[in-house]
Amino acid sequence: MSDQTEAVVDTVPAAARQVSENVVLQLDKIHTFYGAIEALKGISVDVHQGEIVTLIGANGAGKSTTLKTISGLLHPKSGEIRLLGEVISEMKVHEVTAKGIIQVPEGRRIFPRMTVEENLEMGAFLRSKDVEGVKSSMAQAYDLFPRLKERRMQKGGTLSGGEQQMLAMARGLMAAPKLLMLDEPSMGLAPVIVELIFETIKTLNAQGITILLVEQNAAMALQIADRGYVLETGSVVLTGPGRDLLHNEQVRKTYLGES
Numbered sequence: 001m002s003d004q005t006e007a008v009v010d011t012v013p014a015a016a017r018q019v020s021e022n023v024v025l026q027l028d029k030i031h032t033f034y035g036a037i038e039a040l041k042g043i044s045v046d047v048h049q050g051e052i053v054t055l056i057g058a059n060g061a062g063k064s065t066t067l068k069t070i071s072g073l074l075h076p077k078s079g080e081i082r083l084l085g086e087v088i089s090e091m092k093v094h095e096v097t098a099k100g101i102i103q104v105p106e107g108r109r110i111f112p113r114m115t116v117e118e119n120l121e122m123g124a125f126l127r128s129k130d131v132e133g134v135k136s137s138m139a140q141a142y143d144l145f146p147r148l149k150e151r152r153m154q155k156g157g158t159l160s161g162g163e164q165q166m167l168a169m170a171r172g173l174m175a176a177p178k179l180l181m182l183d184e185p186s187m188g189l190a191p192v193i194v195e196l197i198f199e200t201i202k203t204l205n206a207q208g209i210t211i212l213l214v215e216q217n218a219a220m221a222l223q224i225a226d227r228g229y230v231l232e233t234g235s236v237v238l239t240g241p242g243r244d245l246l247h248n249e250q251v252r253k254t255y256l257g258e259s
Contacts, residue, residue, distance in 0.1 A: 022049040023082075024179050024210050025070070025101070030079035032069045039065045041234040042079065047179065047212050052205050054213040054221040054242065056255055057231035063214040064106065066231070067181050070212075071103050072096040083178070098126055100178030106187060106214075108168040112157025116148050119156050119167055123174030133176070141170040144200065162193035169200065173209075180204070181212045186220070198224055218255040222246040230255070 025047040032040040040062050047053045055063045068074045070081060072093040081089045083099055091099070111119050120141055124134045142149035145166045151159065156167060165185055172180055182201065186194040198220050205211055205224075215221035222228055225242030230251065238245065245251050 023047070024049050024084060025212065026080075026082045027066070027070070028080045028082070030066075030069060030076045030081065032065055032074050032076045034065075039234050040069065040076070043229075043231070043234070043236050045229055045236070047210060048226075049210055050205070050208060051226040052201065052211045052213060052224055052242075054215060054225040054228045055231055056215065056218040056221060056228060056245075058255075060233070061231040062234040063231055064183060065234075067103060067183055067212070067214055070096070070181065071101060097175070100176070101181065102172045102175045102177035102179070103181040103183065104168045104172040104185065106183040108161075108164045110156040110159075110164050110167050110171065112155065114156055115153050116156060116159070116167055117152045119171050120148075120174050123171035127174075127176060134174070137174050137176060141173055144173070144203065145170050162189050162196070165189060165193070165197060166200075169197075169204075173204070177209065179210050179212060181214075183214045184216060185213075186215060186217050194220070218251070219246065222251075 023046055027043060027045040029042045029044055030040050031038060031042055043062070043066065045053070045066070055066060057063055065074065069076055072091050072095065076089055079089070080087055083101060088096055088099060111122060114122070120138055124137060127134055147163060148166055148170055151163065156164065159167060169182070169185065185197050185201070189197065194217065201211060201213065202224050213221055213225065222242040222245050228239065228242045228245045229236050230238040230245065238251070
């Protein structure tokens with residue numbers, strides 16, 4: 001990228017970032033490999049309480065690998081991941097989930113033979129003893145997605161793509177996340193549904209949910225994000241407030257298709 005673009009790169013040292021009391025998630029110089037291939041090359045990312053932070057970049061930039069590393073599907077070869085100050089870099093997926101990091105995966109991956117309500121109940125599996133809390137979360141999910149309430153006894157596999165994305169997000173909320181990670185929530189959806197999904201993300205954030213968003217639709221992601229990180233071939237090349245990145249000349253040319 002040009003010198004103009006690089007001037008916006010966050011140069012705050014990791015030690016300075018650590019002192020912030022409202023950092024929910026911190027990736028510090030993470031290197032992740034697929035065999036001999038280095039997929040993440042020392043990336044550092046912070047997500048603060050109440051923020052929407054987005055990761056943008058071309059296919060193969062390392063966005064989904066970052067989420068997999070956070071969730072425990074992959075483990076970094078070096079560097080540390082911290083959730084509310086606790087190192088979680090070597091934890092397994094179920095341990096990370098139990099700590100409160102919930103991922104809504106690319107492609108929805110709902111349980112197609114289960115009803116909407118059964119899918120939501122599965123999202124609350126780790127909270128099953130908190131009966132009242134689960135009931136409250138179920139009511140919140142139906143308030144947020146009235147269409148799911150209408151279809152609560154319908155098999156997940158018979159829902160439309162947009163409805164399945166709503167169900168995947170609602171299922172994630174059932175776990176009462178400390179951090180909700182959304183991987184390509186608009187993929188394959190009609191424009192009117194994409195608008196609805198992004199409005200829902202803003203609503204969730206307004207309700208106090210901290211969100212890490214990976215999204216190919218860079219324009220819409222940056223419009224709602226407090227901050228963004230631009231990844232290229234496993235490295236963070238640019239970071240800043242979402243609106244600043246949205247109006248950055250190089251970002252507009254490279255990721256928004258402007259000439």
